[in-house]
Amino acid sequence: MKAASKFLSAASAAALSAALVLPGALAVQFVATSVAEAAVVSRVEVSGNQRVDAETIRNYIAIKPGKAFSSADIDSAVKALFGTGLFSDVQINQVGSTLVVKVSEYKVVNQVLFQGNKKLKDNALQAAVQLKPRATFSQQALDADVEAVKAAYRRIGRDDAAVTTQIMDLGDNRVNVVFNINEGARTQIAAINFVGNSAFSSRRLSDVINTKRSSWLSFVLRDDVYDEDKLRADQELLRRFYYNHGYADFQVVSAVGELDEATNKYTVTITVQEGERYNFGDISVESTIPEVDSKSLESVVETHKGDVYNAKDVEDTIVALTEKVAGSGYAFAQVTPRGDRNFENHTISVVYTIDQGTKAYIERIEIRGNDRTRDYVIRREFDVSEGDAFNQVLIQRAKKRLEGLDYFQKVDISTVPGSAPDQVVLVVDVVEKSTGEFSVGAGYSTGGDTPGPSVEGSITERNFLGRGQYIKLSAGGGKNSRDYAISFTEPYFLGRRIAAGFDIYKSTREYNNHYDSDTTGATIRFGLPITDSISTQLAYNISQEKYKVDDSCLTNGTYIPGSPCTISPAILEGVEQSPWIKSSVSLGLVYNTIDDMKNPHEGLYVTGTTEVAGLGGDAKWVKLTGRASVYQTLSEQLDLVGLISGGAGHIAGYGNDGLRIFDQFQSTDRMIRGFEYGGIGPVDTNTGDHLGGTTYFNASAEAQFPLPAIPESFGLRGAVFADAATLYGSAIHTAGVTQSSTDMKLRASVGVGLMWASPFGPIRIDYAIPVKKEPTDDVQEFNFGIATRF
Structure with a gap:
């Protein structure tokens, strides 16, 4: 004990160590006797305090002038003052009729400084330590913070990080706390070995767990950090995986990591016992x-x-x-x-x-560890609240929802007894994680409406201000394009599980050096989950499209057909109609049972949308689109995944204006590979310009597989596929346009692909050969760009 009261009861004195000399023991007993005889004081005097007001200290103790007190009251007063965390020492003495309370205050932290840190920024370390500016300083808190800094470095693979401290006394009871850090070398994971597995390949099991083997991408992904907590979580992931595939007797026998100090690399060995499949x-x-x-x-x-x-x-x-x-x-x-x-x-x-179950009610819900996320963001994921019947199933559902938010590294929900036998207290413990992202990427696309190199930068925050809101700012473009966008989503609009948000965007395009577009628009959207797998979205869209003939196609400011460009009259008609206002409302429905949206192996994803334009503006049409994708594991051992997908769409105008060429569907690599963007469908036979179509159907069959001899941590997979599609029908009636056949004619292609789950998003390269095409089609065998699965 750092402080000792000189007022001790006889029982306390008897409990003292026999090492006390006799005079000391007599002194303690004498003081106790004095207290018993002088049970009333006229005033309470406080000394030694510098920051804490004397009256505040008097309020912490129960002894008041003019009122009787006992030695037990003095013991309680000492404990109460220590319990504030403000004092390093407390002594209470009686001097005549005055009770003297002498305190020594903890020093106050003026600044917390970090030196030698490069891999972790100051703000990351400040979030890890307890000591903060204007907080009280204690050696216990300092020791805990040293361990917290080391733990922060272990989480990024620097197990050998060394931390020393320096306390700089500034006078006036203020100190600066300095953490001197030697970050040490970064550990890596040389190999992840599975022992005892036969039903599933080691590569497939590596996809299941979060611990990854080190690769040339690890400096970006940071997924090769050896962490015992992560490895324990990986064991649970493996159990869930096997239990969901029929292996009810599965066990993880052991999971260990061995460090080779010579190379500073871990070898992780996971031994499993699969059992029989049921x-x-x-x-x-x-x-x-x-x-x-x-x-x-x-x-x-x-x-x-x-x-x-x-x-x-x-x-x-x-x-x-x-x-x-x-x-x-x-x-x-x-x-x-x-x-x-x-x-x-x-x-x-x-x-x-x-x-029937035992009746129990939720007395209260306690939330701990949410340093940034507001309480209500966590509470709203529960279908129960204080006073409701306790239901373990609903509690587990809330846990899954909280984990699905991706705001927390860890979510634990436990119960403790309440104030009555039928009352329980829910304790929700969370560990916050970073939810902000800043990314800069570059790419090259051979398809799309503006092929060529491009760059993009974006700032994303999934938990804006701790309120659970999503916000994204992005800008990018290439030689012939510019894109800017702002997106915002409130997942619980008006306190209900309705996602409301808006998008504001602006884009410019230069199409084949013939004409340019400038589009500015906004979308207001509402999303509502109907079940865990079904959701719907209602959106209002408004945009203004401006088109003009490219300057390179003008002679003295005027377009002259055939010199120097040949442009279809249908395109010129669309250009002349600009600016064009489109005002539409859309309703979409999504059914999703995909097991893993980043690396799907099983499940169905179906979406259908109806969009109606004509709520004001110039456009008047109805558009129907739908798409379905089915994933199925073909071989667990080979990690071979099959994908069958298909889509369809139809657009029809109403009123007197009909459709413009820019309203019709254009073919893309998502519709069929092996052809250029807009490379199939009706054509203006005089100019060769593709006009798009009013109806399309497409289907694709694909097998995806890991690449042999390529570590799974590289994120590379191969694919073989076959596509078929048709784009037909036309609402173009422009004078001077001679269209090719608008009847339904099937195109088909076969090919191979390479998929990369890169740090900048999924990237895909496809090589497709058309096996059925029309003479007017434009072929493009290679395609490179950002991948889209759904």
């Missing part, structure tokens, strides 16, 4: 609640006899049954699955038992 056996629902008919609940069960055992399907069924029963008035109902293994047939029969 299918679902008999599935049934039982209820101990008389009013609940178990037969009526079978329709929501998502596990089916004969299917490969999948733990996620079991969890989804528990959620569905719980919600169904709760909707019937049984808020405390609990659904418990019981699995019966048949080791001979390798099946698991599951019985879902519905019980």
